[in-house]
Amino acid sequence: MASLGELERAVMDLLWASQEAATANTLRDLLAQSTRSAGGTAGHEGKDLAVTTVLTVLSRLERKGLVERERGTRPHRYQAVSSRADHTAELMHEVLGSAPDREAVLARFIGSVTATEAETLRKLLGHS
Amino acid sequence: MFWTSYFLAVLAIALAWPVPILLSRAQWPARSPFTAMLLWQAIALAGGLSMIGAMLVYGLEPIGDNLLAGLKSLAGMVFRNEPTTALGFWHIFALSAAALLSAHLVFTLLLTYYKIQRQRRRHRELLALLASPSADAARTMVINHDSPVAYCLPGGARSVTVLSDGLMAALAPDELRAVLSHENAHLNQRHHLLLWAFAAWRQALPWLPTTRLAQEAVNSLIEMLADDVALKTESKATLIKAIAIVASGSTAAPGAPAARMAFGPAESDGGQPGATGGAGALVTTASRVSRLLSPQPPLPEALRYAVLGACVLLLAVPTALLIVPGLLG
Incomplete structure (x- = not known):
């Protein structure tokens, strides 16, 4: 069973x-x-x-x-x-979104990064 | 008694404003994140203790030589209707403020706990239906999603690490191991308890510089601690590459205005939208990578012991000022 x-x-x-x-x-x-x-x-x-x-x-x-x-x-x-895709989107929004208490609910490997931040990261990596 | 309240007030102000600002600008926490984490906890606890203590001691000053005697006479006034003529307006004001602040802190801590648990339970329910257990690792689930996402959802025995299909596809096996060991470090070291306490601390007193700075520092320090655990098994280059891939892959995902609108209500139960999202995360990722790229030696042992000593003093001094006179008298 x-x-x-x-x-x-x-x-x-x-x-x-x-x-x-x-x-x-x-x-x-x-x-x-x-x-x-x-x-x-x-x-x-x-x-x-x-x-x-x-x-x-x-x-x-x-x-x-x-x-x-x-x-x-x-x-x-x-x-x-709602559809499976909608529920997945809901979950991912909770993970990726910027709700103030999200950081206490779950811990992400990488926080949200903006395009400029990603650029800085690439530069940092280029220098190594 | 009188001077005690002034000393505690000065300590409370110092711990609420200049001390956290100095500490948040310091460079050494990246070198010894664990020591820095202890110091932030000591600052938060000693700050709360001296805030409440200062008001309590000031308010009880006319009715007792020390805290215990004062509390005893206060209990007499509250429960046995003894005359309150000894207490002036400001004494009663300070005592009420102390009681309100204590209740507010405890209540916010419990409310935050309840909210976090509720969100985690809902998240776990959906995961059980949408994600499938990973074949390679224990306590790990895989969700069908294109952008590279990795996170852990704490919950005692039901703690789980979640990876997206996109992440599995983008990372090489050793990079994936680095991500998993980073997330497991969060779970093993119980980082969620720290996040809970500091989230509640900020929620309770959002206008105090120390609560925001402390939460941002703690968010950043736990990432460094988890990175250090990952570095024990995987190489530095692997971890940096994993961070870079996940970071560059996740730029497209967040904006998602449609999703934001559809799930708007979820946002409303927090205080200030976006307050901890953007800027804090930027600092964290950048400082993590630069810390890995140009590693600094950990603080010398003597300095680390000095910081630990400061933590002990921070907690011991206000506690002693509050309690010892009563025990001696």
Whole structure:
């Protein structure tokens, strides 16, 4: 049985790839398929996966603000709030941006450098 | 008692303004970054202690011969409604200011901690979905991004170093090892605790020169310390090359006005936007490289011990002035 973290990842991968809303049942089937094709052997992992587990994963993702539920339809259909590229951009903005407390949140190998600074660096390196 | 408060006030002013300015202009911290780091911590702690201590001692002067006796009588006034006639307006003002400042410092420290933890948790959640564990190194993840980026996200057992595809492609294996050992040094030496404390110190008293100078100095010193660790396993040329490649590759990335607009709210919870970004980082990168290119010998041992002695005195003198009279009396 895959851990919740791995399932979250797998569910997000599916939602990001499809770009349209899917029900927990559909997602469960897709997950079962992918573990069967990837797993090689009998693929009992896929069979073990219950719809309730998928719903748990989806509600965790919803709480994290990564997935939204379409209201009004039964069964509920879920979709990704924003694309994988957008989330990557959000992360990289946090890393590269100049938010005042960023330096306390994470430590970068090199801080932001401007074009002139890069020029100075090249000069410094030229002299060595 | 009276002279104690004046001495502490003078010490507080010296540590808030001229001392940090002199230290931030000095050249020797690049030669012995660890010693300089201790001195900055001593300055910050002694500065806060003497600021609060000066006001406390001044305010308690009429009601006790020493700090402990004064605090005892004050407790009597607060909890048992004893007469407060001995205290003049300025005494009460100083005591309230001391109490407010102490509460403000503790509160800011906790608030900063909470904010940092929240941002890190969110960052880790996204990393778990977007990045994949590196095949080569432990506690390392690779994220799909073109510009060369390397950073570490502290979090106890869940600490992780993140590298971008762009970085992996741009660096040779030995340069990559230098980057990884630099980032691991940050994690192993718990640099995030220093960054947290000095970020909170600045957040609490942003108008005080010492808090800005201290934070910039600490940011720069931890990079030097991490570089020194990387130099133990990799050559100087390798590290310099890695820095140059990452620095020249990341020039295109930061501006990104679209991303800034899209994620504007994230900026709003900090005090002054851009305050620590640009200038501080410039100084850091330039001073790091020039330090590697033209290395200076570390401070002579005698001088290093002198600085350590100064650190001990800085902490011991205000503490002794506050506590010892009470113990003797």
